[in-house]
Amino acid sequence: MKAYSLDLRERVAAACTQPGRTVSAVAAQFSVSVSFVAKLLRRQRQSGSLAALPHRSGPAPLLDPAGRAELAACLRQQPDATLDELRVWVAALGGPDVSLATMGRAVQALDWRRKKRASTPPSATPTG
Structure with missing residues (x-):
């Protein structure tokens, strides 16, 4: 969800400074929530902005680029390894000890597919 524009924020704050205007009336006028107006005014009081x-980008991934390179090497050596086997393998190579879910996300980030392609093209003759 994108943040409201600075222009809208300034108009909302200016409308709140007019005498006799309530927070709910300003929120209705600009089609924003009452909590947005209250938080905006609190932010203006506390920081002046x-x-x-x-x-915020969230927590950093546990497998850094070096750990992902180790994981990719493990997958090239043993493409059918389970997530648990990959966890043990990466930890043995000096990487972090991660959960199965983290290992699954790391394998997906490498765009490694579990489902292999068929070795032969489909038959051109219709079945049935």
Whole structure:
């Protein structure tokens, strides 16, 4: 979800400074929620800014690029290894000890497919 524009934030804050205007009336006028207006005013009081906070990217992945390279090497050597086997293998190579879910996300990030392609093309003759 994108943040509201700075222009809208400034108009909402300016409307709130007019005498006799309630937070709910300003929220209805600009088609925003009452909690947005209240949080915007609190942010203006505390920091003096109306700008949105920068996007936080979340926690860093446990497998860094070196760990992903080790995982890719393991997958090339043994393509049918289970996630648990890959966990043990990467940990033995000095990588971090990660969960099955983390290992699954790392394998997906490498675009490694579990389902293999058929070795022969489909038959051109119709069945049935």
